[in-house]
Amino acid sequence: xxxxxxxxxxxxxxxxxxxxxxxxxxxxxxxxxxxxxxxxxxxxxxxxxxxxxxxxxxxxxxxxxxxxxxxxxxxxxxxxxxxxxxxxxxxxxxxxxxxxxxxxxxxxxxxxxxxxxxxxxxxxxxxxxxxxxxxxxxxxxxxxxxxxxxxxxxxxxxxxxxxxxxxxxxxxxxxxxxxxxxxxxxxxxxxxxxxxxxxxxxxxxxxxxxxxxxxxxxxxxxxxxxxxxxxxxxxxxxxxxxxxxxxxxxxxxxxxxxxxxxxxxxxxxxxxxxxxxxxxxxxxxxxxxxxxxxxxxxxxxxxxxxxxxxxxxxxxxxxxxxxxxxxxxxxxxxxxxxxxxxxxxxxxxxxxxxxxxxxxxxxxxxxxxxxxxxxxxxxxxxxxxxxxxxxxxxxxxxxxxxxxxxxxxxxxxxxxxxxx
Amino acid sequence: xxxxxxxxxxxxxxxxxxxxxxxxxxxxxxxxxxxxxxxxxxxxxxxxxxxxxxxxxxxxxxxxxxxxxxxxxxxxxxxxxxxxxxxxxxxxxxxxxxxxxxxxxxxxxxxxxxxxxxxxxxxxxxxxxxxxxxxxxxxxxxxxxxxxxxxxxxxxxxxxxxxxxxxxxxxxxxxxxxxxxxxxxxxxxxxxxxxxxxxxxxxxxxxxxxxxxxxxxxxxxxxxxxxxxxxxxxxxxxxxxxxxxxxxx
Ligand code: SF4
Numbered sequence: 001x002x003x004x005x006x007x008x009x010x011x012x013x014x015x016x017x018x019x020x021x022x023x024x025x026x027x028x029x030x031x032x033x034x035x036x037x038x039x040x041x042x043x044x045x046x047x048x049x050x051x052x053x054x055x056x057x058x059x060x061x062x063x064x065x066x067x068x069x070x071x072x073x074x075x076x077x078x079x080x081x082x083x084x085x086x087x088x089x090x091x092x093x094x095x096x097x098x099x100x101x102x103x104x105x106x107x108x109x110x111x112x113x114x115x116x117x118x119x120x121x122x123x124x125x126x127x128x129x130x131x132x133x134x135x136x137x138x139x140x141x142x143x144x145x146x147x148x149x150x151x152x153x154x155x156x157x158x159x160x161x162x163x164x165x166x167x168x169x170x171x172x173x174x175x176x177x178x179x180x181x182x183x184x185x186x187x188x189x190x191x192x193x194x195x196x197x198x199x200x201x202x203x204x205x206x207x208x209x210x211x212x213x214x215x216x217x218x219x220x221x222x223x224x225x226x227x228x229x230x231x232x233x234x235x236x237x238x239x240x241x242x243x244x245x246x247x248x249x250x251x252x253x254x255x256x257x258x259x260x261x262x263x264x265x266x267x268x269x270x271x272x273x274x275x276x277x278x279x280x281x282x283x284x285x286x287x288x289x290x291x292x293x294x295x296x297x298x299x300x301x302x303x304x305x306x307x308x309x310x311x312x313x314x315x316x317x318x319x320x321x322x323x324x325x326x327x328x329x330x331x332x333x334x335x336x337x338x339x340x341x342x343x344x345x346x347x348x349x350x351x352x353x354x355x356x357x358x359x360x361x362x363x364x365x366x367x368x369x370x371x372x373x374x375x376x377x378x379x380x381x382x383x384x385x386x387x388x389x390x391x392x393x394x395x396x397x398x399x400x401x402x403x404x405x406x407x408x409x410x411x412x413x414x415x416x417x418x419x420x
Numbered sequence: 421x422x423x424x425x426x427x428x429x430x431x432x433x434x435x436x437x438x439x440x441x442x443x444x445x446x447x448x449x450x451x452x453x454x455x456x457x458x459x460x461x462x463x464x465x466x467x468x469x470x471x472x473x474x475x476x477x478x479x480x481x482x483x484x485x486x487x488x489x490x491x492x493x494x495x496x497x498x499x500x501x502x503x504x505x506x507x508x509x510x511x512x513x514x515x516x517x518x519x520x521x522x523x524x525x526x527x528x529x530x531x532x533x534x535x536x537x538x539x540x541x542x543x544x545x546x547x548x549x550x551x552x553x554x555x556x557x558x559x560x561x562x563x564x565x566x567x568x569x570x571x572x573x574x575x576x577x578x579x580x581x582x583x584x585x586x587x588x589x590x591x592x593x594x595x596x597x598x599x600x601x602x603x604x605x606x607x608x609x610x611x612x613x614x615x616x617x618x619x620x621x622x623x624x625x626x627x628x629x630x631x632x633x634x635x636x637x638x639x640x641x642x643x644x645x646x647x648x649x650x651x652x653x654x655x656x657x658x659x660x661x662x663x664x665x666x667x668x669x
Contacts, residue, residue, distance in 0.1 A: 013602060020605060030616060331591040331609050332598075334616075368601045371609070372471070373555040373591030390596075391471070398473030410600035411472045414433060415464045415481065419474055 002401070005361055009404045012339075012365040019336040025159045029334045032158050036328045039263035050260040054381035057257050060250045061319040061382065064242075065309050071211040071244045072300055078214030082275030083288050084296035086214070088241075095238070095299050096120050099203075102234055102297060105130025107200040110192075112136050112228040113218065114205030115150070115322065117238045118343050119303055119357045122203070134195045136224040138188055145172050151338035152324060152345070159337045192224070202228035202293070206239040207321075208254040209298070210247055215274040216298065217251045219259060219267045229273055235293040237273075240356075241305045242318035248272075254321065261323035261381045304355040313392045317351045319382035326376035326386070332369055340369055347376060347386040350393055364402045367393045428492040429457040430506075430521075432499035433464050434632035442635065445664035446498050446524060452667045453531050457496070460488055467505035470513075471597050482510045486518065498524035498660060500556035500563075500631045507561070523557060525630055525659065529566040532573065542666040544576030547625040549662070550618065551579065552638070553589040554631030567630055567659055574666045582618035590617035592629075594637030603640075610641025615648060622650030630659040 019025050044050060064071055072088050079086040089095035099122070103109065109131045111117065123133045123144070135144040139157040143150050145168055150156030157165075166179040169187050177187055204225060208217040216237050218225050229235050245251055251272075259267050277292030288294055308314045327333045327346050338345045342362045344352035350366035353359070372387040380386075397403055401420055408419050429450065435443040450457055465485065469478035482505075489495060495518070497503050506521040522530075531537040551571060557563045564586045571577060584590050593599075593609025614620050614627065627638055638656045646654075 016602065016605060020608060331593055331613075332605065335605065335608055335612060368472075368596075369598065369605075370596050371555070371591050371593055371598050371606075372596035374559040375555070375588070375591060378559070378587050387596075391473075394471070394473035395475045396473070398475070403472055403474075404601060407472050407597055407601050410597070411468045411474070414468050415466070415477075417469075417477060417481075419477065 005364070005402060006405055008361055009365045015339045016336050016369070019159075019339040022159075024161050024164075025337050026335070028159050028161060029337060032152075032155065033328045033334050036263050040261070040325070043260045043263060043265045046265055047260055050257060051381075053253060054257045054261070057250075057253045058319060058382055060245055060253060061242075064245050064250075065315055065318055067246075068241050068244065068306065068309060071246060072241055074211040075209055075214050075244055075298065075300065078211070079275065079296070079298050082214060082296075083278070084214065084275045084298060086298040086300065088300045088302065090302045092120050092301075092303050095301050095303075096122070096125055098297075098299060099236060099238075100125070100129055102236060102295075103129055103131050103201055107131045108195060108198040109133045109201045109203060110136050110195055110199040110224075110228045110232065111140070111203045112205075112225045113220065114203060114238050115343070116205050116240050116301060117203060118150075119301065120238070122238075131201075134192060134199075136192050136196070136222075136228055138185060138222060141188055141192070142168065149338065149343075152327060155324075156338075196227045196231050199228075199232040201234045201236060202230075202232040203236045203238060204228050206237050206243050207258060208251040209237075209239055209244045209300075210251040211244055212247050213274050214298070215248060215251065215272050217255055218271040218273065219255055220269040220271070221264070221267050223269060225271055226269060229271055230292050233289070233293055234295040234297065235273070235276075236297040236299060238299045238301060240301050240303070240318075242320075244300070257381050258321040258323050261321070261325045308351075308355050313389055314351055314355070316382070316384050317348055317389060319384060320348060321382060323381060325379045325381065326384075329375050329379045331371050331373050331375065341366060347390055348384060351389050354393060360397065360400060360402055363393060364397050365404060367397060368404055368407055426492050427455060427457040428489055428495045429459050430462060430465070430489065430495050430497040430499075430502055431459060432497055432502040432632065433462070434499060434501075434636070436462075438636060439632050439658070442632070442658040442661060445658060446660040449528070449660050449663045449667060450496075453528070453537050455531075458492070462488070465499075465502040465505040467501045467509065468597060470505065470509050478509065479514050482514055482516055486510070486516055490518065492519050494527075495519055495521040496524055496527045497521065498630060498632075498658070500554050500561065501633065504556050504560055523561070523563055523566070523630070525557075525566040525570055526563060528663070529569055532569065537573070539573050539575065542574055542663075543668060545574050545662055545665050546576045547662075548578040548580055548623060549626045549628045549657075550582055550620060550624055551585075551659075552592065552618075552627055552629040552634060553586060554629055554634045555589075555591050555595050556633075557631060558589060559587060570659065570663065571628065574662060577662065580621060580624055582620070584617055592634045592637050593641070594631075594633040599633070599637055604644070606637055607640040607644050610638045611645035614638070614641065614654075615646060615651075620651065620654065624654060626655040626657045626662075628657050628659050628662055632658075
């Protein structure tokens with residue numbers, strides 16, 4: 001194990017270094033950080049009570065995590081009552097099997113806003129089943145076509161310049177594009193429009209799910225969330241258990257807080273979806289499948305989340321709203337983008353890596369990259385104490401002999417003790 | 421030997437091994453304000469063990485250290501990592517008991533309040549400086565005002581206020597053992613902090629801080645990564661060095 005682990009650490013450090021040396025990344029990120037700060041300041045000025053709301057939401061989230069089993073059952077009951085389907089999937093395999101049953105070879109699948117689906121390695125698995133999968137968020141679309149990985153939870157293509165996007169689109173769509181952002185956005189719109197119409201299945205994430213009505217809350221700006229959840233015959237929601245909150249009001253609170261902290265005054269769209277489309281316009285007989293999807297599936301993913309909830313230190317990570325604020329204020333992230341991470345990024349990403357995807361070995365180098373400065377906590381609406389979690393994680397790593405050699409050697413030198 | 425009335429200056433291994441000049445200033449400042457203190461041939465406080473995850477080993481070392489330091493009346497240290505090790509790790513985490521521990525700036529601030537360290541004892545130091553909050557001292561231990569009050573006492577000193585201070589201050593990159601894991605990235609973070617986050621002006625003479633890790637990493641950052649004109653002569657100084665100058669060097 002030692003040698004393989006050190007190789008993994010070495011590859012990670014190399015990727016970090018390449019990113020740190022990349023002028024494009026540095027420039028793109030420094031612009032992004034400043035514009036994020038400006039926009040957030042503007043949003044906070046207009047809605048000064050957002051911090052108070054964040055505090056309230058913190059309580060709601062803590063309550064929800066501690067009552068996750070009953071809330072998940074409530075979601076399932078409500079969704080089924082409204083003629084949808086809901087599964088509480090303990091494992092990635094269970095979730096994937098369920099989703100696999102909903103698609104047929106040859107299906108076009110359109111996706112929006114679902115980082116959780118990456119825990120399932122959904123795209124390659126759907127492709128194995130013969131589906132054609134399209135990411136429809138502009139950033140995700142770029143990443144998918146680059147064959148790269150997301151570099152920010154909200155702006156996955158944060159590190160890609162307009163010139164590179166133009167090159168890429170020319171290749172994908174078979175004609176030339178100037179490096180002009182509105183033109184590029186228009187090209188993606190045109191290209192994806194027909195995919196939306198062809199799609200049999202739409203897959204989305206959820207920003208929140210309200211247990212009392214089984215309602216999925218989905219925030220969007222580009223409008224693709226509307227199309228993904230509205231046009232295909234089937235809509236599948238994939239959400240971690242931590243997305244469940246008790247009431248519709250709580251769901252709105254999530255929407256409000258996450259938007260402001262993610263630097264939007266107001267997102268262009270918020271979709272609330274409870275069940276398949278239906279009509280009762282002929283003889284008051286309700287039939288399912290009107291203009292919208294005929295089927296609505298909610299996949300509630302555990303994938304070690306309940307294990308996290310049992311741990312009072314790690315539990316707080318599941319309050320995370322994925323607003324991205326912590327990344328912009330991080331000491332390391334602006335230097336290297338999402339290479340500081342695995343699927344989930346930044347210090348908090350190390351904890352998600354341990355539990356949700358990647359495991360301890362992949363979590364280790366992320367954990368030892370964090371400077372434990374604690375600035376993220378100051379900016380986090382959920383006041384998640386990343387250093388506290390990282391310290392706990394490091395002690396578990398040390399128990400398993402997963403302290404990178406460079407760190408162990410240095411500490412041995414300082415303390416004059418032989419370690420391990 | 422009994423130390424029941426004594427004050428221990430816990431110098432800490434980073435100052436001892438890597439910052440001898442700064443350490444001299446620390447000791448001189450204490451003497452100038454008539455503090456009798458002892459020192460030990462101390463080794464590591466155990467904080468790096470704790471940070472890297474070796475909790476058991478950290479505890480063993482803590483127990484050994486307490487043998488040496490437990491009987492002092494007061495422990496003073498200029499190293500925020502040692503401070504935190506004693507107060508948070510030894511006491512809170514391991515449940516060991518210790519004499520009171522103060523950071524050098526907290527201790528000197530008391531001397532100001534007692535009227536021992538007064539403005540009229542200080543000579544002007546004609547520098548424009550920026551105070552950098554060490555994460556371990558500020559966000560972690562809540563010590564923000566003492567260093568600022570001490571700097572505010574020095575005649576002639578002009579303070580530059582950066583964009584992000586106190587709770588919001590930008591980390592220098594030297595924490596969490598990153599300098600061991602990836603030294604170049606750590607120093608790069610220091611450069612970014614100074615130029616992008618703090619936006620230090622060309623006419624700044626020195627960045628002043630009160631943490632040996634920050635000093636080392638900020639210096640490295642300037643040396644390795646900062647090419648901006650006007651910042652070639654920017655110094656990184658220990659707060660004790662400023663006081664030392666003011667007290668007559
Ligand atoms: S940890 Fe906090 S700041 Fe970071 S994405 Fe989650 S909620 Fe936002």
